[in-house]
Amino acid sequence: MNYLPTIKQGITDNNLPNEVGQLLSAFNNFDLKEHIKKTGIKKSAALISKAARIGEKIDLQEIEKETLQTVQKIQPNIKIKKFPFYFIYAGSGTDAKSFGGTAVVINLGYYAAQLKGAIKTNNKVPKTVRDQILAASIHEGVHVFLNQLGLSWKHSNQDEIWNIIWEDGLATYMEPTHFGPSTDYYSENNFWLVIISKWLDAKEDSKRKKVIYEALKSKVMKKIGQRQIQAAISSLKRGVKPEDIFTDLLFVSNGPAYHIGRFLWERELAKGKSLHELVEEGSSKVTGWIKHIPST
Numbered sequence: 001m002n003y004l005p006t007i008k009q010g011i012t013d014n015n016l017p018n019e020v021g022q023l024l025s026a027f028n029n030f031d032l033k034e035h036i037k038k039t040g041i042k043k044s045a046a047l048i049s050k051a052a053r054i055g056e057k058i059d060l061q062e063i064e065k066e067t068l069q070t071v072q073k074i075q076p077n078i079k080i081k082k083f084p085f086y087f088i089y090a091g092s093g094t095d096a097k098s099f100g101g102t103a104v105v106i107n108l109g110y111y112a113a114q115l116k117g118a119i120k121t122n123n124k125v126p127k128t129v130r131d132q133i134l135a136a137s138i139h140e141g142v143h144v145f146l147n148q149l150g151l152s153w154k155h156s157n158q159d160e161i162w163n164i165i166w167e168d169g170l171a172t173y174m175e176p177t178h179f180g181p182s183t184d185y186y187s188e189n190n191f192w193l194v195i196i197s198k199w200l201d202a203k204e205d206s207k208r209k210k211v212i213y214e215a216l217k218s219k220v221m222k223k224i225g226q227r228q229i230q231a232a233i234s235s236l237k238r239g240v241k242p243e244d245i246f247t248d249l250l251f252v253s254n255g256p257a258y259h260i261g262r263f264l265w266e267r268e269l270a271k272g273k274s275l276h277e278l279v280e281e282g283s284s285k286v287t288g289w290i291k292h293i294p295s296t
């Protein structure tokens, strides 16, 4: 469902239909009226028009179709149940979500913000934008299918870091193309495997804090994750629970866990088991995957 025309109209009306307002609020607490107040009517109208243009220029039904075909591969023996796709505008901060594994929600505002200039009627949307939207859609689609299969770890109180690495690693592995500076973490996979293994062994808070300080030495994070480093240091000072700090460090802003997780899936698949066999095994073996650190 493409909500961009409705949201664009909402700017003119300075009002949104209730269900759309609730959808945006559920996505990232987005409030259109607030957004207009903060960003100004002209700029918000331009951004929403650009996002709407992306929605017109890209065949969104094709995106849905390709997503379902790709996601089905993680378990070809069980047919994926239909679920909704929502294309929305919700500012520029968050790209996509799966609403706890129930829907694929893509924020075209995120992609509009990255493009310079307006998209004129006869301009094409760059292929890289379509590729990014497809990758995000497949990523969230994997969360939805895992949820249908009863294998999703998101929003469970048994969540532990390795379960999320298993799930988000698979979702990232299934993306046909990988983007952004955060993919640099992929090149640092040995460093992160050591860090996460140490974390799994460290049970007391004092030891866990030491692992966090060690993680902050990541060369890639120093380069592209200064905000995450500052957030972790401030949380350590405030006495936030180490597991919360470590989870944020690994996952916030396309952090290292996605890319290390992808690396782990690639390495396990190279050993010969099929994708759906590994998926069926669930996340229980992933600590073993993490603890296998190649010597260099």
Ligand SMILES: [Zn+2]
Pocket: 139, 143, 168, 171
């Ligand atoms: Zn994810």
